[in-house]
Amino acid sequence: MAPDASPPSKDGEAPAPHAPSTEEFLQEQASPEFGELRKAHRSFAFPLTVAFIVWYLAYVLLSNYAGGFMGTKLFGNINVALVLGLGQFLTTFLIAWFYSRHANAKLDPKAEAIKSRLEAGA
Amino acid sequence: MSPALNTTVLAATSDASEHRALIISLFAAFVIATLFITVWAGRQTKSAADFYAGGRQFTGFQNGLAISGDYMSAASFLGIAGAIALFGYDGFLYSIGFLVAWLVALLLVAEPLRNSGRYTMGDVLAYRMRQRPVRTAAGTSTIVVSIFYLLAQMAGAGVLVSLLLGITSDAGKILIVALVGVLMIVYVTIGGMKGTTWVQMVKAVLLITGTILITFLILLKFNFNVSDLLGTAASNSGKGSAFLEPGLKYGVSDTSKLDFISLGIALVLGTAGLPHILIRFYTVPTSKAARKSVNWAIGIIGAFYLMTIVLGFGAAALLKPGDIIASNKAGNTAAPLAALEIGGGGDSAGGAILLAVISAVAFATILAVVAGLTLASSSSFAHDIYANVIKKGKATEKEEMRAARWSTVFIGIVSIALGALARDLNVAGLVALAFAVAASANLPTILYSLFWKRFTTQGALWSIYGGLVAAVGLVLFSPVVSGKPTSMFPDANFDFFPLENPGLISIPLGFLLGWLGTMLSKEEPDKGKYAELEVRSLTGTGAH
Numbered sequence: 001m002a003p004d005a006s007p008p009s010k011d012g013e014a015p016a017p018h019a020p021s022t023e024e025f026l027q028e029q030a031s032p033e034f035g036e037l038r039k040a041h042r043s044f045a046f047p048l049t050v051a052f053i054v055w056y057l058a059y060v061l062l063s064n065y066a067g068g069f070m071g072t073k074l075f076g077n078i079n080v081a082l083v084l085g086l087g088q089f090l091t092t093f094l095i096a097w098f099y100s101r102h103a104n105a106k107l108d109p110k111a112e113a114i115k116s117r118l119e120a121g122a
Numbered sequence: 123m124s125p126a127l128n129t130t131v132l133a134a135t136s137d138a139s140e141h142r143a144l145i146i147s148l149f150a151a152f153v154i155a156t157l158f159i160t161v162w163a164g165r166q167t168k169s170a171a172d173f174y175a176g177g178r179q180f181t182g183f184q185n186g187l188a189i190s191g192d193y194m195s196a197a198s199f200l201g202i203a204g205a206i207a208l209f210g211y212d213g214f215l216y217s218i219g220f221l222v223a224w225l226v227a228l229l230l231v232a233e234p235l236r237n238s239g240r241y242t243m244g245d246v247l248a249y250r251m252r253q254r255p256v257r258t259a260a261g262t263s264t265i266v267v268s269i270f271y272l273l274a275q276m277a278g279a280g281v282l283v284s285l286l287l288g289i290t291s292d293a294g295k296i297l298i299v300a301l302v303g304v305l306m307i308v309y310v311t312i313g314g315m316k317g318t319t320w321v322q323m324v325k326a327v328l329l330i331t332g333t334i335l336i337t338f339l340i341l342l343k344f345n346f347n348v349s350d351l352l353g354t355a356a357s358n359s360g361k362g363s364a365f366l367e368p369g370l371k372y373g374v375s376d377t378s379k380l381d382f383i384s385l386g387i388a389l390v391l392g393t394a395g396l397p398h399i400l401i402r403f404y405t406v407p408t409s410k411a412a413r414k415s416v417n418w419a420i421g422i423i424g425a426f427y428l429m430t431i432v433l434g435f436g437a438a439a440l441l442k443p444g445d446i447i448a449s450n451k452a453g454n455t456a457a458p459l460a461a462l463e464i465g466g467g468g469d470s471a472g473g474a475i476l477l478a479v480i481s482a483v484a485f486a487t488i489l490a491v492v493a494g495l496t497l498a499s500s501s502s503f504a505h506d507i508y509a510n511v512i513k514k515g516k517a518t519e520k521e522e523m524r525a526a527r528w529s530t531v532f533i534g535i536v537s538i539a540l541g542a543l544a545r546d547l548n549v550a551g552l553v554a555l556a557f558a559v560a561a562s563a564n565l566p567t568i569l570y571s572l573f574w575k576r577f578t579t580q581g582a583l584w585s586i587y588g589g590l591v592a593a594v595g596l597v598l599f600s601p602v603v604s605g606k607p608t609s610m611f612p613d614a615n616f617d618f619f620p621l622e623n624p625g626l627i628s629i630p631l632g633f634l635l636g637w638l639g640t641m642l643s644k645e646e647p648d649k650g651k652y653a654e655l656e657v658r659s660l661t662g663t664g665a666h
Contacts, residue, residue, distance in 0.1 A: 063368035076349030
């Protein structure tokens with residue numbers, strides 16, 4: 001495995017990263033560290049995706065089949081339909097922020113550790 | 123180049139009034155500025171990574187701006203504002219689907235794609251699979267989706283620019299479509315991804331600035347009382363409070379309600395399968411930057427759609443509904459007309475200037491979007507089909523880039539021809555179809571490839587071709603093509619499928635076929651390749 005790691009160039013630049021073999025990828029995939037990273041991504045992203053799609057479809061169905069409810073005026077000319085529509089905007093912004101916070105705190109450090117280990121060829 | 127363009131346009135509008143001259147000067151200024159950027163970017167485009175991915179040196183913010191520029195097409199800007207002006211609340215429903223869709227891209231697609239691919243969507247779809255069949259399928263669906271989308275933009279360009287410049291003759295409209303086509307070929311062949319990205323950024327800034335200006339002026343007129351604005355729009359529309367509730371467009375019948383569900387699903391699942399959006403993630407150096415660019419895009423696009431609500435209801439409040447429809451049946455000119463009105467009306471200098479600004483922004487929007495689409499389809503042809511299928515991965519970088527440039531010219535000519543034929547079609551409808559095809563043919567394979575270890579080549583092929591054929595086939599037999607006065611062929615009747623949007627059937631079918639093809643395939647999935655793809659996609663190991 002070692003021979004394909006190129007030696008450091010003479011002007012002191014960092015050596016080209018080691019290109020891991022399929023064997024190394026298989027080992028990494030089965031490792032507990034990678035399992036944790038996968039779980040941290042999937043257990044966050046999958047339920048959240050289901051949640052926002054259900055909320056969006058609920059909104060679509062309400063618009064279609066609950067006209068009376070959606071037309072209820074809340075204040076002035078602002079009705080339930082408009083508030084729920086703006087609610088979709090708000091939840092989109094919040095989910096984007098929430099996911100990025102999770103990714104920065106929980107995913108990036110784990111991913112970075114695995115990447116540097118693999119590219120170092122250790 | 124520019125004086126020649128100028129005279130062509132001027133010749134087509136011999137009756138040009140003063141504000142037309144102003145519109146044309148602003149168009150020309152945009153064209154000159156973007157050609158300048160293109161030539162500058164072209165000088166720096168040397169390698170394939172430069173041409174396809176802009177050298178991967180853009181920041182998250184820059185790419186977020188460029189994504190917004192790529193995404194906020196004429197359909198968003200003019201189509202949504204127009205739909206709100208005519209149908210009130212139902213017009214607003216489009217923008218919600220277009221925005222929520224970004225979460226699919228953010229949570230599931232953007233980062234893994236950036237980590238594991240190089241230039242095209244096909245890089246990721248074919249990663250674990252037999253290269254040639256899957257690359258061919260990915261290239262085919264990329265080109266079909268992009269051409270649908272391109273057609274919408276070209277049709278919009280023809281109708282809209284002609285309308286704003288007062289060109290009514292067919293020859294004049296075709297000339298405008300051809301002009302847009304030639305410019306887009308120039309942008310892409312010379313500037314590559316770097317030039318195209320800068321054009322998108324400039325356009326996004328112009329579009330946002332123009333929209334803020336008009337939104338501010340409309341709100342000022344109503345003393346920033348949104349309730350008052352909505353009330354005036356409702357009473358002026360002649361439809362009363364129904365104008366502020368769902369149902370005017372999609373609540374007419376049980377079929378139109380199903381059509382709305384179909385449209386909603388296509389919009390929310392389509393974005394993450396649009397090739398011209400996906401390749402934008404390759405222009406940044408890391409997956410973290412890809413995440414940042416989607417966050418910026420969500421912020422910018424969300425703010426923009428919020429302003430289109432004011433624009434649309436503002437147009438409804440300020441203009442007579444008859445005037446909007448008289449100017450363009452689909453309402454596509456409501457935003458420019460509102461700009462003219464808010465600036466002081468047809469005879470005032472303020473009105474003329476605002477109209478010119480908004481028209482120039484619309485023109486910039488169309489040009490930037492068509493350039494992005496052409497780049498996506500020619501990249502896929504050159505990288506997926508030419509380099510990996512025809513040349514079996516043995517093409518040199520030079521040969522690949524030459525193929526990309528020639529296919530740009532070819533696709534440009536095809537879309538000029540199609541755009542000239544399709545110049546009277548409904549713009550927003552065509553874009554929704556592109557979303558449906560992307561969600562049916564591309565998204566299932568992207569998600570299965572990244573997250574399902576058993577997925578096989580046969581599953582990928584069934585899903586891509588099955589989703590593609592179902593979506594395009596259902597459109598062919600829908601009221602979009604025949605049977606209604608608004609159809610492509612109003613006098614023929616082969617509209618066996620009642621819905622205008624095929625998503626409700628074709629998207630579940632794409633997912634189902636991917637699963638079925640996998641379960642029925644005799645080959646074992648390549649475990650080693652999946653390990654490579656999964657580890658790379660989540661960690662960025664060995665990312666280019």
